[in-house]
Amino acid sequence: MQPTDQGFRPLTARRRGALAGRVRVPGDKSISHRAFLFGGLAAGTTRIHGLLEGEDVLATGRAMAAMGARIEKQGDVYVVDGVGNGALLEPEGVLDFGNAGTGARLTMGLVGAYDFAATFVGDASLSRRPMGRVLDPLRLMGTQVVARSGDRLPLSIHGPRMAAPIAYRVPMASAQVKSAVLLAGLNAPGVTTVIEPVATRDHTEKMLRGFGAAIEVTTDAAGARHIALEGQGSLAAAGDLTVPGDPSSAAFPLVAALIVPGSDVVIENVLMNPTRTGLIETLLEMGASIEIADRRNEGGEDVADLNVRHSALTGVTVPPERAPSMIDEYPALAIAASFAEGTTLMQGLDELRVKESDRLSAVARGLEANGITYEEGRDSLAVTGTPGGRGLGGGTVVTHLDHRIAMSFLVLGMATERPVSVDDARMIATSFPAFEAMMTGLGAAIGSA
Ligand SMILES: O=C(O)C1=C[C@@H](OP(=O)(O)O)[C@@H](O)[C@H](O)C1
């Protein structure tokens, strides 16, 4: 374990009774980032309800404020007065995105077509992550870049006088890259097109349309999506915007309820956008008892309440094409798989290697530390479970500044025979500040020793 005098915050979860109760997870992180970005850009006032007040999202809010948006919290509502499309101001200081890949990459796209300089910094995790995937298309549009080797942070960009619209085929399944190119296209004359061979979360397209952008989505014979955006049009404030509950955060109480005997938990108001529901689909295939109740539409997105009960799970093979719809949920799925009968095989995981940590490796090391049988491939993970969790646990997991590794292994410790510790829980605040309180409220035992 790392010494606490380095600022680390170790945390331990141990088995106790069943989990029970109703909870509401915080607002979706992807939609919250975009609410600040588009609200801060569009002319007029956007009132954001249910925003995720995680550190990642607040960093995006600060960046937009540094470029001219006015953001004020009134009660539970964030009121954003935007500058108008094309009217961002050059930030005076550096833009610090902390741990947030989405905030950094989408903002790079947004300012990459402006004729001013912007400098991006972040924490040790973000400074290790590849930014070339966003900088490459920006270079094609005429953006100048000065970056640390390997296109890492810290870096500065300066857009051209007049950005060139491009047609760009996204080389990896990444909603962040798709979004960055579209955001740059907002300030380029003419039509910017993103071609997406594999569909990823569609929040940018949906929200841009909601803010009045001229955007068209078609699918070609090969199944690739073509997203065409007319640049330099006006964006109008959305009025009231409601952020649904984050399915990536819901994954933690969901998996915890499935693996802790006797549990019965309702998770309210979870986003059910089909580009985000891969984990639920997979758990249902494994035999999970998840009742999807009161499906409804709120603010243009499907949401539902999930009633989850402890279940006997069976291992399955998760196909690679499902990865984009559950990309952040594999660490949580690996924990569910640790309690399933047989082996769960997860494929097509190459993108997990460039998240807040190398998540494939971090999960594998965490499983190993807790006596769970696994096989780590170049882009795959196989986990063989022990129903009941007998003999499992007892390890300390290195989290590498990764919130999802911390939360996943704390969930593991709620059901294993021996407690599970994580070396540092600080990053949980980036996406789910209420995690500990919520899980404790359901009956989980989480503490500092
Ligand atoms: O666009 C987004 O909001 C996100 C896209 C995904 O990243 P990639 O685009 O790198 O797959 C995901 O992992 C991240 O948590 C949020």
Ligand SMILES: C=C(OP(=O)(O)O)C(=O)O
């Ligand atoms: C990958 C994630 O976020 P980001 O890329 O925004 O850091 C995540 O939240 O799991």
